Amino acid sequence: MSDHDYRPKSKVGQWFNDRLPLLTLANHLTDYPTPKNLNYWWTFGGILTFCLITQIVTGLTLAMHYIAHADMAFESVEHIMRDVNYGWLIRYIHANGASMFFLAVYIHIFRSLFYGSYKAPREIIWIIGIIIYLLMMAAAFMGYVLPWGQMSFWGATVITNLFSAIPLVGEGIVTWLWGGYSVDNPTLTRFFTLHYLIPFLILGLVILHIWALHVPGNNNPVGIDIKKPSKDTVPFHPYIVIKDGFALLMFMIVFAFFVFYAPNILGHADNYIEANPMVTPAHIVPEWYLLPFYAILRSVPDKLLGVVAMLSAILILAVLPWLDTSKIRSAVFRPLYKQFYWILVADVLILGYVGAMPAEGLYLLIARVATAYYFLHFLVILPVLGFKEKTLPVPLSITEPVLGGSPNLAAARNKESKIE
Amino acid sequence: MKNLFKLFSIIILIITSNSYSFAAEKVEYLKTDWSFKGLFGKFDRASLQRGYQVYTEVCASCHSMKYLSYRNLAEPGGPEFSEAQAKAIAASFEVTDGPNSDGEMFTRPGKLSDKFVMPYDNVKAAQAANGGAYPPDMSVLVKARGGGVDYIYSLLQGYEEAPSNVSLDDGVYYNKYMYGNKIRMAAPLSDGLVEYGDGTNATVEQMSKDVTTFLMWSAEPHLESRHQMGFKAITYLIILTILVYFSMKKIWSRVESEV
Numbered sequence: 001m002s003d004h005d006y007r008p009k010s011k012v013g014q015w016f017n018d019r020l021p022l023l024t025l026a027n028h029l030t031d032y033p034t035p036k037n038l039n040y041w042w043t044f045g046g047i048l049t050f051c052l053i054t055q056i057v058t059g060l061t062l063a064m065h066y067i068a069h070a071d072m073a074f075e076s077v078e079h080i081m082r083d084v085n086y087g088w089l090i091r092y093i094h095a096n097g098a099s100m101f102f103l104a105v106y107i108h109i110f111r112s113l114f115y116g117s118y119k120a121p122r123e124i125i126w127i128i129g130i131i132i133y134l135l136m137m138a139a140a141f142m143g144y145v146l147p148w149g150q151m152s153f154w155g156a157t158v159i160t161n162l163f164s165a166i167p168l169v170g171e172g173i174v175t176w177l178w179g180g181y182s183v184d185n186p187t188l189t190r191f192f193t194l195h196y197l198i199p200f201l202i203l204g205l206v207i208l209h210i211w212a213l214h215v216p217g218n219n220n221p222v223g224i225d226i227k228k229p230s231k232d233t234v235p236f237h238p239y240i241v242i243k244d245g246f247a248l249l250m251f252m253i254v255f256a257f258f259v260f261y262a263p264n265i266l267g268h269a270d271n272y273i274e275a276n277p278m279v280t281p282a283h284i285v286p287e288w289y290l291l292p293f294y295a296i297l298r299s300v301p302d303k304l305l306g307v308v309a310m311l312s313a314i315l316i317l318a319v320l321p322w323l324d325t326s327k328i329r330s331a332v333f334r335p336l337y338k339q340f341y342w343i344l345v346a347d348v349l350i351l352g353y354v355g356a357m358p359a360e361g362l363y364l365l366i367a368r369v370a371t372a373y374y375f376l377h378f379l380v381i382l383p384v385l386g387f388k389e390k391t392l393p394v395p396l397s398i399t400e401p402v403l404g405g406s407p408n409l410a411a412a413r414n415k416e417s418k419i420e
Numbered sequence: 421m422k423n424l425f426k427l428f429s430i431i432i433l434i435i436t437s438n439s440y441s442f443a444a445e446k447v448e449y450l451k452t453d454w455s456f457k458g459l460f461g462k463f464d465r466a467s468l469q470r471g472y473q474v475y476t477e478v479c480a481s482c483h484s485m486k487y488l489s490y491r492n493l494a495e496p497g498g499p500e501f502s503e504a505q506a507k508a509i510a511a512s513f514e515v516t517d518g519p520n521s522d523g524e525m526f527t528r529p530g531k532l533s534d535k536f537v538m539p540y541d542n543v544k545a546a547q548a549a550n551g552g553a554y555p556p557d558m559s560v561l562v563k564a565r566g567g568g569v570d571y572i573y574s575l576l577q578g579y580e581e582a583p584s585n586v587s588l589d590d591g592v593y594y595n596k597y598m599y600g601n602k603i604r605m606a607a608p609l610s611d612g613l614v615e616y617g618d619g620t621n622a623t624v625e626q627m628s629k630d631v632t633t634f635l636m637w638s639a640e641p642h643l644e645s646r647h648q649m650g651f652k653a654i655t656y657l658i659i660l661t662i663l664v665y666f667s668m669k670k671i672w673s674r675v676e677s678e679v
Contacts, residue, residue, distance in 0.1 A: 036675055078487040078559065081642075088642045089649070234675055242668045249661040256657060260650025261459070264563055272564035272639075273556075282599075 028214070033233035034240045035220035037398045041111040042218065043247030044104050050248055051101040052206065056199050058094040066146065068192035070185040073148035074274040092263040098140050099266045100255050102289035105133060109317075114341055116329030117219040123321040125212040130318045132205050137290065137314075139198040142191040144287060149271030154284045156183045156191070162297075165304040182277065222398055223330025232398040283358065291355030292348050296374070298359040299367040309371065316378050323378055325386025333392040337385055344377050447597055449570035450577060452629055456636060459651055462644050463637055468499035470616055471634025474627050476509075477614050479558060482550060482605075484538035487559035488638055491532040497644040498637055506532060513537040551591045553604035560639045562632070569632050571597065576628040579607040 006027040008017050017023040065084050067076040080087035109129070112118055118126035141159060145152045160177050164170040179186025217228050226232040234240070258266065266288060270281045286294050296313050300306035316323075331338040351370045357363040455464040472493065475485070490510035493501045501509065510530035515537060518525035530537065540546035547554050556564070565571045574597040582594035588602065595603045609624045616622050637643065 075487070082487060082492075088640075088646065092646075238671050239675070242664065242671055246661065246664045246668050249657060249664055253654060253657045253661065256650065256654050260646055260653065263646075269564055269566045269568075272560045 030235065030237040031229075032214060032236040033217065033229035034236050035218055035226055035232060035398060036234045036239070037220050037222060037232075038218065038240070038243075039221055040243075040247055041107065041114075042220075043244045044108040044111065046244035047104045047248050047251050048101070048108060049206065050251075051097060051104055052199065052202060055094060055097050055101060056203070058090050058097065059196075059199065061090050062094055063196065066192075068146070068189050070148060070188050070275070073146060073188060077147045089259070092259045096255065096258045096263060096266060098143060099258070099287070099289065100251070101136065102140070104251070105136065106289070109133070110345060113344070114331045114338075115219055115221060116223055116324070116326075116331070118321050119324065119329050120321065121216045122213075122219060125209060126321060127318050128205055128209045128212060130314070132202055132209065134314060135198050135202050135205070139195055139202070140287065140289070142195040142198075144271075145188065145191050146195060147271060148188065148275045150273045150275055150279070150281050151268045151271040151284070153183060153275035153277065154281055155286055156187060158284055159286075160187075162303075162307045162310075165307045167304070219329060220398065221330060221332065222395060223328065223332065224394055224397070226398060230397075285356055288352065288356070291353075292351035293355075295351040295355035295367045296371045298355075299364065299371045313371075313374060316375070320378065320382075324382045326382075326389065326391070327386070328391045328394060333394050334385075334389055335392065336389045340377065340381055340385065344374070347373050347377070447574075449567050449597065450574040451570065452573060454569060454633070454636075456633070456643055459647065461647055463497070463633060465500055466618060466620075467630045467633045468637055469501065470618070470620060470627075471630035471632070471637075472499050472501075473616065474609075474614055474631040475558070475634055478608055478627075479631065480536075481539055482546070482555040483558045484540070484546075484555075485536045485558045485638060486538055487557075488536045488641075489532070490530060490534055490536070492641060494532070495641070498641060499634070503532075510534060551604065555605070558635060558638065562635045563639045567597075569636050572635060573628050573632045575603075576609055576631070577624055 006024050008014050008023050013023055062080065065076065065080045065087065067073060077091070080091050082088075084090075112126065112129070141155070145156045160174055160183065163177060164174045166173060175181060177187070178184065179190060217226075220226065229235075268285065268287075285291070293310050293313055297306045297310040300309045326334060326337065328334055331341055347370050350366065351374065354363045354367040354370065359367065455462060455467070475483075490506055490513075493499055493509060494503045494506035510532055513530040513534075514527045515530045515534050516525055516527050520526055540549060543554055562569050562572055567574070575595060578595045578597035580594060580596060582588050582601075586594060586601065588594060592602050592604060593606055594601055609627050611623050614622050614627065620626060640646070
């Protein structure tokens, strides 16, 4: 990014830019050389930025009308739904926006896994991404508590109780988290405060995420290092801007469908019952995007080990750049890894499914096998694969196949378009 | 591109089927055609008005509807009673107000701005009057039950003699759609229970449909404007997407790479 010798044309611009180089930054962002072979899986970064901004804007508006009090929260949400001008629209965008955010982030993460975007020199981008993902889960969980419905209350009870698994100090920590001896008003007010804070932390981390990205530049479907700028790159504006914009619009159509025609399908009916500490719902289930981890938690018979397994399932991703020993980034040139990749995708979907089911009988067995496989993938398969796998020959540049490159590569690209 | 769309639909299918699978019980609910379903779904105005009549004459003696105000009855997208009718409905209820300048609470006839008067002062009073069972508030009831409108519609018609192997306590009834089949509410509807002003035959089926429609509106009072806006928003997005697609093709035609 330092190869810019940008100088604004106008005198005023030069004066300003010498004191605060915002124009240099703007120029960098528009000129930023981007690999020209990025496919649509690469548009989810922009989509995620859109999701974050949408959540912040709708969230701020909701916060103007919401009352964080155990006796009034449920009623204030109904007030928003009924009496606030377009309150129903704002709330449904915010509630479904959380689901859309996670849908996009899962695609973004699995894109990274497929094309090896987490590998050197992009480890820091990846680790910041994992921290963002963790914060997203915290924000989503606390946001789900705010309407103070039955699932809010009991979800909060179950999740905060996980901390009681910590030896010796566990119970004390839970009381401290609750601000009392059960989930109650103090819990609600602090969750509201944190739910308000976290998105801005995420915003800060997103800026670092993009900054770290702009140092080495984007990975690409071929997964090779490219010269920038060169025949292999296009300037971010207008090429990537319009492509991201097109993908974002497609995404928004899906988003709008949920908001306008199925706004409650992703939620749980019990959350329209006001929180009642005396009545426990038949099944306490988290939102769909947390289900795989919920399944891992429940598949371990011991409470403490269950919590450890669940946390490890996420934190293991942070060390992924060092667990994956293969020098080749893109799965396009890793025939074995590609198969294991799709098995992992299926494994996580299965975990999500059994996470929604009662933890008993066959479901529990499946959850255990799937949990074991999840860890096997990262701890055994990936490290070993790097040494054992016979990878396909990798091209020297992106333009090579386009300008009539090697037959091997043409085959690889065919395969690639199949999974696209 | 096409594949991307395919994947999108698959993911959505998985998500939705997932959330369905634990929300729905095994029983098959009774089906009827709801006018408010679908892209252009709207409430049947006459059915809403009849539904309000069933609610107020039958349900309201036990079930509160505390998030609704009488003014809602005259608002667009609802039963759309005339303002005079809604005022008359409100005035037929006694509302406790105050304290006045002497520090006393007093009662007065209801106004449009008042919330629906509750049959009991609090949950405890409601439980005491109903053998320990709390008749749930009906404001968002259809959204608070897994099967939604179909569940409520079926439940109202699901009363039957208990099978011989099921023993029922006093004040407990058998309903084939209720979770666990045991319900503390006696069959609330019977043919001809209310007399519809528009001459519609008040069968149990008709009343169930009307009151369920009314409950759908009470839970989603802005459903009609949501559907209308949704159609406009999605149409707009589709047109814009097509325009952006061709702009993108044009811009990318300058580089020898495909989008």
